[in-house]
Amino acid sequence: MASDSDSSDCGILNQALPIAKLPKNYKPNDAPASAEEYLHHVVWEARQCQAVVTVDLEEHRLNKPIAVVQKQVKAAAPDGFTPSLESQQNLLASFSKLRAHIANLNASGRKPKPPIPLPGIKKREEWCKLCFGNSFQLALLKQSHQDSVQPQLIEGKQPLLSILLNIKQKGIENLLEWHGQWLEVLGFSEAQGRWFYSLLACLEKPLTPETCSQIRHIAMMCARIRASLETADHPHLPQLNVIICIVARYFCQEDLVDH
Template structure:
């Protein structure tokens, strides 16, 4: 490469460090400051190598990347093929939802349920958890994104105070996740991560205290948050 591509090419001239240079004194001007920077850089090794503890790399069995959750036996974790299938199905659902929403007017059923306003947590708890209203297209499609984000946050909080994920609440969480728009806002991303963490916590409790734990829905939400919404640090990992 020519000089124009040399990444070490000087942007401007800096005088050499004088023999009597004292790096312990505070810079008195710009030149003195740049000389101090050059002196500090000269004290650094040109190449630094990290020391890796090989013993820590020899991990076998199940790795649960959620630090606050208990590890669970591998038979309760979803394999990669199952996760890929769920992500593909969820992606198809979101595409259909997007097509319905983008129609003018949006295509829903002729009967549209009346839903509470944002902020009415008690009424929405009755809908999402006690299942007063199912998450039909006629219900979820007209919901504004701000309300969907708020409902995801509410569901994360409700899960944090629960020891199980009901089928009814699971249906609402799935519907809200199918309707949340991309790119995620910081608030919706935080809510989705919280839902995944609570599902992992509930799953660990189910496995520890139930003879036949029902973990499929819990696995599903952890999978979708990690794989579809690209929060990969929350993914379930099994090392053979």
Template sequence: MPAFLLEDPDVEILEEYDPDIPASNPLEYLQRVRREAEKCPSVVVADIDVTTFKDKQTVLVSPSTGFIPAEEGFAPTVPAQRKLAAQFSNVRQVSVHLHKKKKEKAEQEQKLKLPAMKDESGWKQLCLGCGVSPEGSVEEGEEGRQGEGQGATTDSKKVIYICIGRPPSLHILITMDQWTVIQVLDFHITWLQRHGFSTIQAQWLYALMVCLEKPLYPDTAASLRTLSRCCSAIRATLDSKEDDRLAPLNLLICLVSRYFDQGDLADT
């Protein structure tokens, strides 16, 4: 039924009318308006010549995501990717259970002392360790800790130790709140872009992704997208399918796309 009933027993309902002749009364005018409205399509699309605006365009948006697709044979199949995402989901569920259980126990024990959330150099030494530069000085200006190194170099003035990073144990992860997890993840992505990819870093990236809470914050989703693009760029430089870095790179790319819903960065 119409929203406004246009009926009058003394006025004939118009089916056809001459648009050149004015309406004889208000009701007839409203009837004409309704008849014209019924003839209009529900959706109207303007036919605009967009070429006239090209000279005035100031912003260019590239459709590219920056993700580099894998060469044939360098990426897992789609079913394999879905299986990896399902396994990761199971790991996250187990992690939540262990996190709660261990956290209750940890509250009764001495709390692990970690670097401050914004202490990038402290987290870098904890996660990746420190190495000796070709000139003989420690990277980032940090000296290694005695007893934690793989070896040492000696000269007449001082001993510089090479120390390795600490794996992401559950004891460390339960001590980190969500904001610290996100911050350390951002640190790792920066280090990945700056120094390249390593096995210990792959372990940390995986562990931090296990601890990420969903739904993601927009900035965290953007960080994961940057991670996926970096991993795809490193993968594109690999010469052999037997390279030890290929599997962890593919795993990280898979998790970003298949588990954290960044489907436009998926290997297909």
């Protein structure tokens, strides 16, 4: 940008705009009042830059170890514990049919009324009681060895369509997150297997990154529980396989697929 007489300041750069030399009385602290004064200021700033700049490196910082995050790997299933490809395909077909039915009911606006008043979408403890009754609470009391008088057993509700269709999508996502937490605390149950299947059937695509991470975590835990089963006749095995298959194949988590 400098004139021919200032070409030494610009090295091998070609002149872009014609401009006269800087005035002898040039004051760089004054704000440019014209385009020419602005170009003078650009030339002056360029002259302040060093031709070569070096940095003194601190050797001890270069040798600092870097944390490596290892990707979680699904627990391998024992021989004979995974469903056949045909079984998985049949499962996905029936699951897709159920999701289409749910979508049609939502689109029609003909939602059946829930059999009971539903808690708010942030009422974690109330939803726990609705899904499991107070068996979860009783198990926690037993786990903590509390000697207080335990409440009478109350049965949880089945994941009926009349309940599920009246839960907003944010509530579905919250329930999946909470069920994942409950699974970590007390392990797997048939009631929870039914709720997992039903909630996944109501989960809309595309998934948020948080929800995708959550259902992956659930499938990984189910795979870990499956790997710990002593026999392929265990009553939990079919439900565990269903959850893993749906998350892996329907929600496209290919690294979790059972081959």
